[in-house]
Amino acid sequence: MHVFVRQIYTRITTFWSHTAKTQLQCSTFNFASQGSILQSASARNQTTLCIPLASTILTTSDPPSSTQPFIMWPLTNNPTTCMKPGKGPFHVACSDIMCDHTIDGSFCRLFYPTNPPAQQLDKSLYTTWLPTKDYARGYAKFIGFDVSAPVASMALSFLLDDYKVPAIWNAPLATEMKDKMPLIIFSHGLGACRTAYSSTCTELASRGFMVAAVEHRDRSACATYVFKEVQHEEDEASEGARAGMVQDWIPHNFAKPNEDFELRNNQVTQRAEECTLALNLMEKLNKGEEIINAMNNELNTAMFKDKFDMDKVAIAGHSFGGATSLVSLVNDDRFKFGVIFDAWLYPIERSMYPSITKPLLFINTETFHWQGNIARMHRMVEDFEKPTDDRRVITILGTCHQNQSDFSLLVSPTLGKLLKTRGKLDPHIAMEINNGAAVAFICKQFGLPFEEQLESYLNGENKDVMVGTNVKLDVNYKKSGEKKQQETPEKSQANL
Numbered sequence: 468m469h470v471f472v473r474q475i476y477t478r479i480t481t482f483w484s485h486t487a488k489t490q491l492q493c494s495t496f497n498f499a500s501q502g503s504i505l506q507s508a509s510a511r512n513q514t515t516l517c518i519p520l521a522s523t524i525l526t527t528s529d530p531p532s533s534t535q536p537f538i539m540w541p542l543t544n545n546p547t548t549c550m551k552p553g554k555g556p557f558h559v560a561c562s563d564i565m566c567d568h569t570i571d572g573s574f575c576r577l578f579y580p581t582n583p584p585a586q587q588l589d590k591s592l593y594t595t596w597l598p599t600k601d602y603a604r605g606y607a608k609f610i611g612f613d614v615s616a617p618v619a620s621m622a623l624s625f626l627l628d629d630y631k632v633p634a635i636w637n638a639p640l641a642t643e644m645k646d647k648m649p650l651i652i653f654s655h656g657l658g659a660c661r662t663a664y665s666s667t668c669t670e671l672a673s674r675g676f677m678v679a680a681v682e683h684r685d686r687s688a689c690a691t692y693v694f695k696e697v698q699h700e701e702d703e704a705s706e707g708a709r710a711g712m713v714q715d716w717i718p719h720n721f722a723k724p725n726e727d728f729e730l731r732n733n734q735v736t737q738r739a740e741e742c743t744l745a746l747n748l749m750e751k752l753n754k755g756e757e758i759i760n761a762m763n764n765e766l767n768t769a770m771f772k773d774k775f776d777m778d779k780v781a782i783a784g785h786s787f788g789g790a791t792s793l794v795s796l797v798n799d800d801r802f803k804f805g806v807i808f809d810a811w812l813y814p815i816e817r818s819m820y821p822s823i824t825k826p827l828l829f830i831n832t833e834t835f836h837w838q839g840n841i842a843r844m845h846r847m848v849e850d851f852e853k854p855t856d857d858r859r860v861i862t863i864l865g866t867c868h869q870n871q872s873d874f875s876l877l878v879s880p881t882l883g884k885l886l887k888t889r890g891k892l893d894p895h896i897a898m899e900i901n902n903g904a905a906v907a908f909i910c911k912q913f914g915l916p917f918e919e920q921l922e923s924y925l926n927g928e929n930k931d932v933m934v935g936t937n938v939k940l941d942v943n944y945k946k947s948g949e950k951k952q953q954e955t956p957e958k959s960q961a962n963l
Contacts, residue, residue, distance in 0.1 A: 546629040547590050549876045550666050551895065553633070553673025558582055560638035561594055561672075563661075564768075566748050568694035568712060568761035573744040575679045576661040578634060578672035579771075580641040580648070588635075596630035596662055596873065601716060603627050605690025609658040609719050630877060632665040634672070640770045644675065649779035649913055650749055652742050652795075652802070653680040654788030656872070657811070658719065660688050663872050664785060667808075670902040674917075676909070677775055681745045685737040686720035687787060693717065694761050712761065731787075731814035738791040742782060743799045749775055779803070779913045783905065785871050786811045789829075793847075797822045804828075804857075804912050806905045808871045809835050812843040820846040826857035828908040828925075830901060832866040833890065833937055841938045851935035854925075856911065861925065862933050863900050865892030871901055892931055900924055900931060 553559055557580035565574045597603060606627075651671055655663055661682035668678045682691050694712040722730045751758055755772035782802045784792040789810030796802050797819060804826035820843070827847060844860065845851070851860045867890045869875045875894040890897065907921035927934035 544877060544879055546596075547593065547631045549630070550596075550633055550669070550873060551898075553670040554899075555580075555670070555673030555675065557641055557673050557675060558588065558638075559634040559669045559672040560636070560640070561632065561634040561669075562637050562764055562766040563598075563762045564748065564758075564766065565694070565761040566751075566758045570684055570693050570717075572693070572761075573741065573748045574661070574682045574684065574691065574693075575745050575748070576668075576682070578665075578668040578678040578680065580644065580672055580675055581635060581638040582641045582643065583635060583638045590631065590633075592635050593631035594634050594636045595628075596632050596665060597627045598660070598662060600628065601692075601714075602660055602662075602690050605660075605688070605719065606658070609689045626877070630873075632662070632669065634665070634669050637764060637766050639767070640774060644774070647776035648675055648677050648774055649776050649781070649909075649915075650677045650679070650746075651909070652745050652749075652780070652782045653678055654738060654742055654782070654784030654791040654795075655680065655683065655688065656784075656786035656788050657687050658689050659785075659788075659872065660691065663874070666873050666876060666898055667783075667871075667902050667905070671906065671909075674906060674910075677749070679745045679749055681738075681741055683734075683738050683741055683791075684717055685734040685741070686717060687734050687738065688717075689719060691717050728813070732816065735787070735790050735794055735814040738787070739794040739798050742791060742795045742802075746780065746799065746801060750777060753777060777801070781805065781909060781912070783808070785809060786868070787814065790814050793823055793827075794819065796825045796827075806830070806908060808901070808905075809868055810840070810844065812840050815843070823847055826912055827859075828904070829860040830871070830904055831860065831862040831936060832868055832870055833862055833864050834866070835868040836936060836938045838938060838940050841936055842940060844936075845940075854934055859908075859925065860935055861904060861927060862936050863892070863897055864931050864933060864937070866890040866897045870894055870897040896931065900929065904932070 559578055560581035560583075561576055561578045563574075563576050566572055603626075653664060653668060655661065661680045664680060668680050671678045682688055684691055684693070692714045695715045697711045697713055720730070748758070752768055752771040753773060753775035755769065758768060760766060760768065780801050781804050782792045782795050783806040784790075785808040789807040790812055792805045792807055793810070793812075793815060796805050802825070805828070807827060807829045809832050810829060829844060829848065848854075848858045848860050854860070863870070867875075870890055870892070875889050876898065878889075880889075903921045904924035907917055907925050909915075910917035911922075923929050924932050
């Protein structure tokens with residue numbers, strides 16, 4: 468994931484430096500009259516901005532928001548509509564829960580079904596994707612830039628600050644739910660956070676699932692925090708915190724060349740423990756136990772009593788989160804199966820593979836995987852070409868690693884192609900297939916109904932999906948199962 472942000476940052480800083488010396492001229496044209504008639508941006512949905520960015524004319528499909536700087540708009544998609552609402556029967560709500568404000572507690576964003584009154588469905592009420600600007604600085608630091616530079620803070624804030632998730636903050640739980648709702652714990656990838664997979668989480672919640680997206684405190688997130696008590700009367704509480712609390716930020720921990728496996732293996736162990744903590748927290752909500760939410764966001768946790776189906780619990784995760792999900796399946800019997808998006812398997816001990824016996828769906832992208840990773844995957848799915856109901860691998864063609872996170876949806880098509888941060892497949896189609904395959908597998912495992920067309924994704928009956936992998940193993944890998952437990956820096960840390 469960090470390669471994606473690095474490329475955007477480089478383009479933006481180049482652009483920003485140039486515009487500091489050159490007057491930026493922005494013109495909006497009416498294409499029907501060959502650009503001869505000026506129109507206001509608000510009067511038309513098609514705008515063309517001439518800016519000095521690689522000498523390119525960039526076209527966007529929507530006008531900028533009222534809060535986002537106009538000159539940044541050609542780089543991004545409309546922040547309110549780039550993430551589509553879920554296709555299920557429910558609208559979606561979300562809220563943050565931090566139970567035990569210390570490093571030993573649990574921190575997650577909970578997505579859940581809702582059906583609020585029509586007047587509450589205004590898109591202006593959608594939840595902000597970036598929790599705070601500190602996360603933008605965290606992303607910048609993760610990719611190796613000096614976040615004290617004004618350009619870095621400005622560029623990433625402009626890019627990320629106004630994006631909206633199609634979920635209503637703190638809305639009431641859907642009252643018409645007759646059955647208890649299955650639960651899915653979601654684990655993010657390296658350098659991400661609890662909001663980076665909101666498209667997938669909202670899709671699942673729209674189908675009647677509870678989804679708890681964990682934010683890991685093992686220093687694998689772009690940034691995260693705990694709360695600490697105010698030590699002096701003159702100290703003010705942080706915004707969103709309970710009285711007397713301030714945020715204590717936890718920075719990303721970068722692997723050193725000779726410590727990579729040890730660090731990542733320790734992290735994946737802690738991450739699995741944090742998934743168990745999140746599951747424990749959901750059990751408390753289901754029992755109606757009182758919890759102290761350090762986020763002070765007025766979430767009515769009492770509405771969740773007896774709403775979870777604790778016999779139907781699954782885990783899912785992307786990249787490092789995929790490895791986390793596999794370890795969690797071994798360590799916690801309450802997790803019944805896993806959905807693994809573009810798994811990065813390097814952090815897992817070889818000795819653990821025989822213990823991974825529960826049902827698994829691996830959803831791979833076309834360009835992320837390499838022989839060592841696929842060889843490890845073969846330890847869990849012996850024959851990719853002969854999938855079973857409980858074990859299968861599929862690959863979405865024309866996709867890259869970022870297609871399984873929200874990032875592929877954020878930048879404009881022009882910039883995405885220019886920076887090669889999106890595959891050949893349209894990112895919304897890629898996300899639809901990604902989420903649809905996950906929904907089909909989850910529903911099959913839970914014995915729940917779902918649309919027949921979604922099963923075509925699992926069976927490779929869609930032109931953009933293949934059963935198995937596009938990566939071919941050479942003779943050495945086929946004989947040994949895998950080579951040394953070692954990866955090049957590019958493969959062990961890149962794009963996660």
